[in-house]
Amino acid sequence: MFPRLRVDRSFMTGGWALTTLEEYFLLEDRPSYPWSFFLRLGFRGEADRQAVELAFARAVARHPLLRAIACQQPGGWRWLVRDETQAAVHWNTNAIDGQDFTATYLDVTKEIGVRLYVDVKTDSSQLIFQFHHACCDARGALGLIDDWLVEYARATGVQQQIPPLPDVDPDVLEQRGHFKANNRQTASTWTVLVAGVKRAYRFLRQQPAPLLDFEPAGNSEATPSDFPAVRTFHFEPMITDQLRQVAKSEGGTLNDLLCRDLLMALCRFRDEVRSSSSNAWLRLAVATDLRTADQQPMPATNQSSMVFVTRCENECRVAEPLFQGIHRELQQVKDWGLGRTFLRSLQIGQRLPGGLARRVRQKKCGATAALTNVGQVLRDSRVPCVGDNLVAGNLQLETVDFLAPIRPLTAASFSVCTYAGCLSICLQYDRRALNEPAADQLMETYRDQLRSHLEETIDRRPAT
Template identity: 30%
Template sequence: MNRSPENGQNESGTAPRSADSKLLFPLRLVPFERYMLADDRLAYPMTFLVQVGLQGAPDRESMEGAFAQALARHPLLGARLTRCCGARHWALADGPPAVLRWYDGPAASDFGPGRRIDLRAAAPVAGEIWSEGDTATLLLWFHHAACDGIGAMRFLGDLLAFYGLRTAPADRRPTLLPVDPAGLAYRGIFDTRPPVPVTRWEASKGMVREVWKVLSRRPRVLQGPRRPTGSSEAEKRKLVTTTLPEQVYLRYSHEASALGSTANDVLLRDMFLTVEAWNRRWGVRRQDGWLRINMPTALRGKRDVRMPATNVLGYALITHHTRECRDPARLLREIARETEAIRTWSLGAMFVEALRIVDRVPGALWLGTRLSRRYATVVLSNLGDPTRRFRARFPRVGKEIQAGNLLVKSIFGAPPVRPGTRAALALFHYADRLTIALNADPQWLGASAARDFLTSYEQQLRETARTVSPTGPGEAL
């Protein structure tokens, strides 16, 4: 079943590289990576899960070979954490490489969206395949210190592409696009530029102003039952998902266009409305207060097109008062104005720059993660179409990608949660379906409450979609 690599691949099956990745290591950690390690805890690991639904029976030898080849294209995901010259570094692993674990039957219900990974002894990625008949589930856990959601999608795309190269007939084989591991040497230095020149003084004033807004507007938590009962620990740990069908999504996107906003702006607005209504439902004594959505923002520029899996993102902390939820149209206009500024000025990089400043004081990052227990009410990450993040091109059956004998039916995942931020959601637009995945803090939102909250958000999205005719063009997220 195995075939020799083609499509411009070298003998190892990886794309030609401008520099040997071995020459890059050891790599000193950058501030964002150190922040993720500082925020990593036993009860709240900084890991996230990507789950892929497959139609077809995976060939074990081909998939394991593809996994090894994908790791070679993304060397940070095969590295280990070590201390060198008094500082922590990424180093090439001396021990056994990361491997895929195989199980028969449907995916276990207790796999958990947040799995603890000790980066000193294990690779930043762990994988499992659960196979039953002609269907399978691929589970990939990533440590956020090593890569973000887009980086995870690049690894996933390579894994599927290498598998397709090994198993597909010649006329249905995927094509790999080049990556350049040399780019890892400048990760943490973002290829972002302001639309007009600004002085260092003006930039510093802007950062101080934004930091003060964050510190002075303490957000409310998402309410829920403390230590929920009536559900098993396994159920409490499982990702909760819902999917909007094509017609509903098209109406929703058309409504965003009619309102002069992006679909992402309306998704953010509807999350604010959902959280405000949810907290009122749970009987918050003081109903008025600040709500904040942490929106991860991609900081990849043209220079990063060939970047392998790593972190190239910042955080935009969008804060609004509960009173603003009483006027949804005005709230949407304010959010649209904010997101336009975030895109134009790359404001997500301000969070990373603040980390860089704090990191100059030994121990300050760790202390900050312990003293500040609530950065946001919820996290909302919009990955859009995950296949657009791949560094590979695939044949399709309808609107679903094909990798050899496997058809990819679904792709979704969710960010990690931290103390005080009790819900983290991610949106994936694949095959004209919008899938929303929720990772909830099991101490506050068990399976039933998490499902309830996600249903409330879905109902708000459907209510927005009902305000327009079912015909008309839809905008991709």
């Protein structure tokens, strides 16, 4: 059992109204396609059960939306904190090497939006944090994980020089859903508005093809017993640094490179599987962080959005112009704040008859695949390091993987993060569209695409 923690209840009366984005994730959620994401941490050392659970309870207590349940009340949905509902911890001491973890549907109308799965062996431990996307995004989740590392170190009694955790101010949660204009914005308000309308028009006009033709699960179907279906690979620090340098030498960013090579990999995969080529629209749903500098210390919440990068397949066969076009598009999204276009479309839908509930479960393909790049994770953690690896008590953190959700007819979701110099790429896929060999083929195609462009660029460099 978890220890009972005293919590300031002065802010709990009435809770918080869900933002438009939170309501979207809540209403679009379903057992067959959960809006859950995962952060998987691989440690050297055997985790102490009592310390794990105590640290988890203390960390969750610092994040009000991760202690809350979504309740429908007159006037709309609200988050209401439920202290009597403890965060679930699933403990496994019979972990098998190479065996994938499994999870179940997380319903935030019945339980709080975070769980922890722990697989322990004599010399290693794996902790998998499951979050509901209505409660927070990846950056918010990483804030809880950093708190957990600090609390675990303290709970194990190891004397470490760890700065104190800052006080939590629940009032700042009123700022969530407020997205300020980007300081880099140089275009006029009218120009930005027109650009947003054009993006919305292209989104509606360019109907993307699914990765493969398949029938997605129905809304009433249960969560698959082997959820989530995952493939993972890691690039070592030297390769990761080379990828970043190649992107920079071509005038872009690592994220531009990841988008370009994923579109090319999707095109190649579709050609190989169908033994033919076409010129359908391929679309990536790309996650984007809308946090401002003063929102960084906010407790776990969702300050993200999505932008959609769409290209016809013929454009996805030529690397250089594809890269430059993606770079220009994503740079404009950053500079002009166009990541808010998706949120504005949700706000419009919320005001129409029937609200979001009538519009979120469309039967058309919204994106061929999804890409989420969280960037470098835990680099400002409060716990000490041995080399590049964080150390909390008797545990040394060696790997971090991020797993983003899939949606109906978006059968592949790629997630990228960098920890200790290593680039982790995870694929969560829909088994209704891809069997295991096909998932392996898709992952290998993406990995080979990244490697081949890296090798070509290195070969073109003049000898020194």
